[in-house]
Amino acid sequence: MFEAIEVMPAGELVRRHAACRSLLARFAPDAGGLAVFSRLAIYYLTGTFGNGVLWLPVEGEPVLMVRKGMERARMESPLSRVVPFRSYSDIPGLCREAGSPLTEVAAAEMNGLSWSLSGLLTSKLKDVRFVPGDMVLARAQAVKSPWELNKTRLCGARHAKALTELLPGRIRPGMSEREVSHSVWEVFFELGHPGMLRMGAHGEEIFLGHVAAGDSGNYPSVFNGPLGLRGEHPAIPFMGYAGQVWRKGQPLSVDCGFALEGYNTDKTQVYWAGPRSSVPDEVASAHAFCMDVQAWTAERLKPEVSPAEIWAHCSDWAVREGFDAGFMGLGGNKVPFLGHGIGLVIDAWPVLAKGFDEPFEEGMVMAVEPKMGIAGVGMVGVENTFEVTASGGVCLTGGGSFDMIAVE
Incomplete structure (x- = not known):
């Protein structure tokens, strides 16, 4: 059995999630949540340097979808919903099954994806309209x-x-x-x-x-x-x-x-x-x-x-x-x-x-x-x-x- 070097306090994550949700109301009021892609931003909101996607809904539990390193993510992160995924097309079903469905409008960490990957994401999730969410992360991390x-x-x-x-x-x-x-x-x-x-x-x-x-x-x-x-x-x-x-x-x-x-x-x-x-x-x-x-x-x-x-x-x-x-x-x-x-x-x-x-x-x-x-x-x-x-x-x-x- 392995043990995590450090587990981010659950209260720390609660504070960060609350800050992002408050900033979403200001900078992306139509969005029902924030989709995060870069590993560093995923770390900030989960406690693990995750390889995947995080969905932080305005209401409900966040869902961390991991391509690789599932065991490590579950050791290091206090999140209760950590699930495996392979394709962007899996995201809606995984979020729905976790009780935090993807919304019609979602804020996205646009700096967290290359142009090619953002094109792939939007082609797989045609029913979702993405709006900029980078300022939410920047301001949350500033304090x-x-x-x-x-x-x-x-x-x-x-x-x-x-x-x-x-x-x-x-x-x-x-x-x-x-x-x-x-x-x-x-x-x-x-x-x-x-x-x-x-x-x-x-x-x-x-x-x-x-x-x-x-x-x-x-x-x-x-x-x-x-x-x-x-x-x-x-x-x-x-x-x-x-x-x-x-x-x-x-x-x-x-x-x-x-x-x-x-x-x-x-x-x-x-x-x-x-x-x-x-x-x-x-x-x-x-x-x-x-x-x-x-x-x-x-x-x-x-x-x-x-x-x-x-x-x-x-x-x-x-x-x-x-x-x-x-x-x-x-x-x-x-x-x-x-x-x-x-x-x-x-x-x-x-x-x-x-x-x-x-x-x-x-x-x-x-x-x-x-x-x-x-x-x-x-x-x-x-x-x-x-x-x-x-x-x-x-x-x-x-x-x-x-x-x-x-x-x-």
Whole structure:
């Protein structure tokens, strides 16, 4: 007999199902339920990384239909209705037999299926009209429960220890970006990182994160973030390049996420090759501005403030201080946001950007990443993960100083 490593508390699932049902009434009022297809979203609503389909009706019990891994799903999930299936055409009958029939209108996790599979689904279920349900999942996942926050806080504490306590003693000027990347992996694995980070945007990938020495910080990037990097290879533009060496008088930007039991935190730590006294004024002032932006933003991570307000203020602030050219990326690397939600994926809802006008909710977790590209130098700045509370953001990835760490 096998035992599950962890069984998600039944009360946790009840809370998540209730949140989705409430959001369905707002974003898909005609839908009688939500159909979920991606394994990560299935995990969020069942407690198991299921290979199949979940039907969450507005009324009645959810039904998890599994293609493979039935025994595991039944061990790990508190759901009472877990059934095998082979084809999308089986879905109506299975849901009906489970007492939670499929409805004429159903919200669907449209990002959870490829174009070809969505065509197959709709051809098999011609009597069902599907409407978008992705915003339901995004908003439900944005507000963390105490169970989720406990995991995220532990993740953040280990993240901070790795980048501020352990890594500085293992890197030195003269190492290549690739060697630094391997040192990051060493300390991460020592502290329990499982080796996987997840992105939510379609087609987006990540492996460890970005390690950028000197002008790599401004190297053209296809990743939707401000920090440039050469990466391992054009086919794998992550981690760091073996041919780029971190030299004295250069910054080293390490923007690498940490994961623990499915949850992620994001943090960027900048290191300086040489004594603190050798940092040029231009570099020091740019980094200080980023720390000030992070501090100002953290104070406003509370329910009455909206992400759009923060972005508008900080982007105007950069213009007034003369930092607009490099703020949030240099040239083509510039991005129109200051941070993002984070949880089961790195790039979660909401975004600190124009158009995100709804105020924060207590229990959200946000990555705040003010960065500054400096031509001919590289990139400096900070990133940390914060919990939204009634009195402002609480940093989960370290405290005290967020300055560059000098390594000689």
